[in-house]
Amino acid sequence: MKPSPSIGIASLQLKTNIKQMKKYILPSIRLTLVFTVILCVLYPLFISLAAKLSKGEGSGEKVYLKGKTVGYKLIGQSFTKPEYFWGRPSAVAYNAAGSAGSNKGPTNPDYLKEVSHRIDTLLKYHPGLQKNKIPVELVTASGSGLDPNISVAGAQIQAKRIAAYRQIPLSKVLKLIETNTEKPLLGLFGPSKINVLTLNIALEKISK
Amino acid sequence: MQTEILGIVATFALTLIIAIPLGSYLAKVFAGQRVWTNIFAPLEKFIYKIAGINPNEQMDWKQHLKAMLTINALWLAYGFFVLLYQDKLPLNPDGNPGMSPHLAFNTIISFVVNCNLQHYSGESGVSYLVQQFIVMFLQFVSAATGMAIAFAFFKAFKEKTAVKLGNFWQHFTLSITRVLLPLSVIIAIILAFNGVPASYDGKDQITSLQGDSISVSRGPAAAMVAIKHLGTNGGGWFGANSAHPLENPNYLTNMVEAISQMIIPIAMIIAFGIFIGRRKLSWTIFGVMTIGFLLLLLPTLQSELGGNAKIAEMGIAQPTGAMEGKEVRFGPTATAYWSTITTVVSTGSVNGMHDSTMPLTGLYQLLAMMINAFYGGCGVGLLNYFVYLIIAVFIAGLMVGRTPEFLGHKLEAREVKIAALVTLISPFLIMCGTALASYTFTQHGQAQWDTAPSAWLNNPSFHGFSEMLYEVTSSNANNGSGFEGLGDNNTFWNVMTGVILLFGRFIPIIGPLAIAGLLAKKKYIPESAGTLKIDTKTFALMTLAIILVLNALSYFPALALGPIAEYFTMIK
Numbered sequence: 060m061k062p063s064p065s066i067g068i069a070s071l072q073l074k075t076n077i078k079q080m081k082k083y084i085l086p087s088i089r090l091t092l093v094f095t096v097i098l099c100v101l102y103p104l105f106i107s108l109a110a111k112l113s114k115g116e117g118s119g120e121k122v123y124l125k126g127k128t129v130g131y132k133l134i135g136q137s138f139t140k141p142e143y144f145w146g147r148p149s150a151v152a153y154n155a156a157g158s159a160g161s162n163k164g165p166t167n168p169d170y171l172k173e174v175s176h177r178i179d180t181l182l183k184y185h186p187g188l189q190k191n192k193i194p195v196e197l198v199t200a201s202g203s204g205l206d207p208n209i210s211v212a213g214a215q216i217q218a219k220r221i222a223a224y225r226q227i228p229l230s231k232v233l234k235l236i237e238t239n240t241e242k243p244l245l246g247l248f249g250p251s252k253i254n255v256l257t258l259n260i261a262l263e264k265i266s267k
Numbered sequence: 268m269q270t271e272i273l274g275i276v277a278t279f280a281l282t283l284i285i286a287i288p289l290g291s292y293l294a295k296v297f298a299g300q301r302v303w304t305n306i307f308a309p310l311e312k313f314i315y316k317i318a319g320i321n322p323n324e325q326m327d328w329k330q331h332l333k334a335m336l337t338i339n340a341l342w343l344a345y346g347f348f349v350l351l352y353q354d355k356l357p358l359n360p361d362g363n364p365g366m367s368p369h370l371a372f373n374t375i376i377s378f379v380v381n382c383n384l385q386h387y388s389g390e391s392g393v394s395y396l397v398q399q400f401i402v403m404f405l406q407f408v409s410a411a412t413g414m415a416i417a418f419a420f421f422k423a424f425k426e427k428t429a430v431k432l433g434n435f436w437q438h439f440t441l442s443i444t445r446v447l448l449p450l451s452v453i454i455a456i457i458l459a460f461n462g463v464p465a466s467y468d469g470k471d472q473i474t475s476l477q478g479d480s481i482s483v484s485r486g487p488a489a490a491m492v493a494i495k496h497l498g499t500n501g502g503g504w505f506g507a508n509s510a511h512p513l514e515n516p517n518y519l520t521n522m523v524e525a526i527s528q529m530i531i532p533i534a535m536i537i538a539f540g541i542f543i544g545r546r547k548l549s550w551t552i553f554g555v556m557t558i559g560f561l562l563l564l565l566p567t568l569q570s571e572l573g574g575n576a577k578i579a580e581m582g583i584a585q586p587t588g589a590m591e592g593k594e595v596r597f598g599p600t601a602t603a604y605w606s607t608i609t610t611v612v613s614t615g616s617v618n619g620m621h622d623s624t625m626p627l628t629g630l631y632q633l634l635a636m637m638i639n640a641f642y643g644g645c646g647v648g649l650l651n652y653f654v655y656l657i658i659a660v661f662i663a664g665l666m667v668g669r670t671p672e673f674l675g676h677k678l679e680a681r682e683v684k685i686a687a688l689v690t691l692i693s694p695f696l697i698m699c700g701t702a703l704a705s706y707t708f709t710q711h712g713q714a715q716w717d718t719a720p721s722a723w724l725n726n727p728s729f730h731g732f733s734e735m736l737y738e739v740t741s742s743n744a745n746n747g748s749g750f751e752g753l754g755d756n757n758t759f760w761n762v763m764t765g766v767i768l769l770f771g772r773f774i775p776i777i778g779p780l781a782i783a784g785l786l787a788k789k790k791y792i793p794e795s796a797g798t799l800k801i802d803t804k805t806f807a808l809m810t811l812a813i814i815l816v817l818n819a820l821s822y823f824p825a826l827a828l829g830p831i832a833e834y835f836t837m838i839k
Contacts, residue, residue, distance in 0.1 A: 086436055102451070250596070
């Protein structure tokens with residue numbers, strides 16, 4: 060802004076500035092209004108209506124056991140009892156109303172202690188398990204704290220424990236893991252995985 | 268493992284397959300040529316009529332900036348009050364409280380400037396009204412703002428000399444009706460059919476299989492997740508962003524979200540060349556950007572796939588890579604890929620937590636945001652790159668002893684001064700911001716503030732410093748991702764990053780458009796044997812070298828204190 064030689068010119072400039080502002084402010088307000096209707100009302104309502112045709116009708120797909128809702132298919136749950144397959148550690152204890160990761164840095168000493176503690180717990184519950192057979196996702200927290208999946212190996216190392224606690228043959232448990240393995244997209248892209256909740260529901264079904 | 272690599276190769280290939288035709292489509296739309304989306308013309312006419320706009324009125328570069336700044340100021344003011352009083356407004360099924368003034372200040376700026384830094388958590392921090400009428404609205408219009416200015420910039424170089432650069436309101440409207448909205452509808456429907464919620468139901472209370480009582484946050488997220496990527500915004504519906512299983516349910520949605528955040532930035536480069544009739548220049552720019560992108564992506568993959576050396580020491584094998592902060596359904600490869608694209612194109616959405624990535628990955632994420640021009644944000648990426656181009660032309664001109672020219676216009680002191688200023692403002696903001704935060708943390712740790720500075724960091728030592736450096740860098744780059752361990756919802760961080768966000772957005776828009784406007788007015792000098800050609804391989808390498816040298820000089824000391832020092836701690 061150039062310094063004005065006199066107050067008269069300054070006020071004149073101010074007036075033209077205000078006049079110019081007016082030239083822009085009315086279209087601004089009106090454009091905001093009309094786009095609010097299009098983008099914030101019509102667009103999401105249309106998506107919401109279209110989603111009614113999807114599996115969970117747009118409210119999230121639920122899973123049931125004996126007619127009772129036991130969870131959402133995509134939302135991981137906390138499994139602490141030894142007769143269930145365990146999922147990954149969660150920084151928020153699987154709080155589906157407050158997702159978050161641990162945000163621990165890779166060299167943080169407290170964090171590394173925690174990982175080492177998780178390894179010990181796994182070894183305790185799985186006698187005979189070799190350290191280098193522990194899949195890393197079972198000792199590290201997920202990004203969302205709600206990861207519904209573990210790797211196939213992550214389920215396999217737990218099979219013996221499940222078989223013992225449920226008193227069912229090991230082969231049956233391994234077979235269950237195999238049938239519940241989700242292959243990569245089109246068999247080509249991304250990792251194979253297991254949905255822990257779905258697997259545990261299947262487990263409940265064969266245990267009876 | 269191979270399927271994971273194959274997954275990202277396919278993702279990048281599909282990105283290009285979609286982005287390149289999209290580029291020629293964009294060029295046609297803004298040149299007013301016939302395209303099939305002309306069926307939307309009546310809707311646009313209706314919008315112009317209601318808004319009282321004459322789309323044929325031509326504006327010069329100053330008028331473009333005035334219009335842009337006016338409508339942005341309006342959104343800032345209106346949004347601030349809605350955030351403040353969201354608890355008293357409708358559509359709040361979860362009963363979330365109103366925001367504190369400093370959080371509202373930060374949040375509204377963050378969304379207006381297309382950054383989407385979030386110092387709140389989606390589930391508990393905002394109502395559905397705010398999610399849709401403020402957050403999602405701004406995700407559309409801030410992206411459209413960037414594109415509208417970019418097209419004014421295109422027009423500056425279309426004719427030999429130009430004073431008038433089209434109509435801002437028209438560019439803005441077309442960006443939404445012809446690009447952002449139709450593509451968002453397609454993406455949102457794909458997402459909804461893969462499990463992203465889209466209904467207005469609030470939290471659900473259920474009993475888990477094991478018998479625990481849990482509540483599950485939901486809401487009409489699909490519509491927002493689409494534009495959050497397409498517009499390179501990045502602000503998530505849920506706190507965990509696209510790592511959340513309801514925001515990014517499977518590998519297919521992960522590919523769709525990764526592709527959608529890159530297509531417009533790449534398409535804009537292609538469109539530029541077609542629009543001004545210099546396709547070779549477009550491909551040269553695209554080539555430099557792609558080399559830059561790969562130079563960041565490949566070492567990122569190496570760093571993440573190698574896993575955490577400290578965990579390997581404990582005897583744990585990490586055959587697919589580091590898993591802390593990552594999701595099993597994507598795996599380390601797709602998460603590493605995402606961390607690169609989200610930092611180069613300024614989206615800032617995440618599908619895994621950056622705070623927990625390996626030290627060198629953090630270095631590449633920071634570098635990507637510092638450079639901020641390898642593809643870059645929706646519309647503004649090309650503007651950032653243009654500033655580097657001007658500097659490169661100037662330096663090359665000095666080297667060969669000729670008056671520097673850019674596309675037939677003489678580059679003089681005024682334009683170079685503006686470019687230098689824009690180039691310097693980033694390191695200035697990043698360094699000063701980080702220095703201020705570090706000083707406060709070390710010297711006034713016990714200050715009686717809403718959060719004592721000593722409680723800011725989630726990690727000790729070098730990584731703690733990286734948390735602060737990342738936050739400031741992300742704000743300046745209008746990126747919006749974070750080392751989220753940082754306790755940033757307090758007066759200090761909300762105000763400081765809020766101010767940096769404003770400068771980091773508007774100076775890199777005003778500067779390049781001013782240069783373009785000034786150049787376009789000058790007399791056209793026909794190309795001769797003595798003209799420095801800017802679409803050659805030599806000049807492309809020159810530009811890449813300038814970008815790398817400028818950024819290395821500016822940021823190396825800070826990077827050495829953060830991620831580089833941490834790396835050496837890890838492998839020691």
